[in-house]
Amino acid sequence: MGLFTMFAKLAEPPPPGTGAWRIHTSDGHEGVVLMEAGRVCWANHDAANRLSDEIERRYGVSHATIEQVIRSCRESGKPFGASLVEEGSITAKQLTAALRDHTCRSILALVKAGVYQCDWVPHQGAGYAPETTISLAQTVSSCVALIKGLAPEEMERSLEVMLGGEAPGMLLHADSRLPLASSQKMLGWTEMRSWLTWALRVEAACKLSSRGFVAGRGAAGGWIIWRCGALVGLAVAHGEDAQRRLQLRVSAALPTWTCPEPVDKPA
């Protein structure tokens, strides 16, 4: 299974979408993707680094502290990351960054190892804070950004300059036709796939110039597609006022908007 085929499978956990995907890979190993309410909490694979090692490396949390937190989490059943934040070893923002990076790298390691089966194991939620979980659209976009050598959080920050936290949307790479960032505002998997196809088709048909845009408005709201270099952005606003704000924001920011772009590697 490729990355998108695997995500299409992960996008359909039985309601309420809380549990774990047990993922079997061709190399005989197993991995896991934990989900709560349809959002990705954490993923792991034998071949990927441990989250605790990553936190130790990134933020200098001592090995002894980590071991002690792991022990108390085993007893209490609390999530490891949330406990580290609670006891002040790292901030919530640092945890979110480390979790996301670890999750995406684990998923990429799973795909690289050759995913051939995903089994759903429902369970009670472990109480991941919503801000430390990410949507499937964010997860797949972050995985693609990592493959392209880009920093997923930087891509999302640039996208949110346009979205203002109130509109769902995404950033696409026009050449590879892949998503590079998805909005913090929930964007479902099916929506993401259909919007991606539509935005790229419109962008090509309208022949948008770099820093050009096309915006639509109607009684229910509207959308805007912009282009900057090899990047294509799409945002959707529900309601006329939200659409007006979105269009003003994008048209004002676009002339000076910056966002990292994938660099083509020489063949």
Next chain:
Amino acid sequence: MTATQDLDSLCRATPSCAGIALLTGEPLALVAQGGAPTAAGWASWAEAVEAAVALRHEPPIACSEAMLRSSQALVLLESRPEGVVVVVMSLGKATAGLALAQARVAAGKAASSLPAAAASGGAP
């Protein structure tokens, strides 16, 4: 006067207007035009038809108006029950806001030709 002659006159009478076209039918097809779409980076009106078709095909939210902006031009695509009016404005002198207002007025006037154009299938 034919719809095309009407659109030529309307285009000339609208400041900064580079071209106006009427598209009707299913699939959408060009039925009348005045001026040219080259300011929008389109080699012919066929490219305006392609853009209109793409915009109307399963958008996230259905919109009656689409506005395309580049540094050189502003294009208004207005959907009506009988078809689509496309107005291409050159942004040489006009500001985008003024050009959009003028494009909307021109689109409103051009739309009056739509029912006849749709009924005749664009024949002069």
